[in-house]
Amino acid sequence: MQEQSAQGRWELWTQRPLLALAVVFAVAYAVPIVDTSADHRLTTACTAIEWVVWAAFAADYVVRLALAPDRRRFVRTHWLDLCAVVLPMLQQLKLLRLVSTLLLVGRRARMASQIRMTTYVVGAVVGLLMFGSLAVLSVERESPDGNIRTLGDALWWSFTTMTTVGYGDHAPTTGLGRIIAVGLMLSGIALLGVVTANIAAWFIARFDKDDVEERARTEAILALTDEVRALRAEVAALRDGPRGTLPPGPAPMPAPHSSR
Secondary structure, eight states: HHHHHHHHHHHHHHHHHHHHHHHHHHHHHHHHHTTOOHHHHHHHHHHHHHHHHHHHHHHHHHHHHOOSSSHHHOOOOOOOHHHHOOSSSSGGGGGHOOOOOOHHHHTTTSSSSSSHHHHHHHHHHHHHHHHHHHHHHHHHOOOOTTTSSSHHHHHHHHHHHHHOOOSSSOOOOHHHHHHHHHHHHHHHHHHHHHHHHHHHHHHHHHHHHHHHHHHHHHHHHHHHHHHHHHHHHHHHHHSSOOOSOOOOOOOOOOOOOOOO
């Protein structure tokens, strides 16, 4: 119990710093892709920032693993974090660290309100949209047969892919680009399904609350109706009783006799 409390305190204390590092990682990842005129020094600096952020995430995973009461279960339930830490050499798999961070925040907010949960899910959708665009642009821009050349094309492709519209005007042509497309499709369907289910749950909860209030009002009205009926019955019984009769009183005193 003490180890579990220590793990919980560590995760609570590192939640915001890790999110800030995730933003830094996103910027360092996006700059060389968006700015095609970036020189070697800027690209090297961004790469160094990415490695520093990865080292921080790796240290966080090691500490959480050490504080976990059941380490085997921790590895099984946090396999996405492990993949993001163990496989940083592949350029596109570094996005798993950002995705797993969003999922971790979502798991911690599982007992939060519906509106707060929707905010986390919408943030995850926007994150996948942006990083999916950057990922596919980085691998498709240099392809001879590729048709995703600009960030606008990549954003449009990511949006149509996540919503499963698939106009077909832009599509990946490389193997790695198609792998990214499959991951974006599955993630988009899952997250949009969570949003739909969350909105439906909010409406159902609202309707249930209205039904409870309506039932309470109905029961109160029925109780008042029964009381009114009972009062009417008592009034009717008093009104229909024998008229002109007096309730029995004390017997009259006899008249006094004269002594004559």
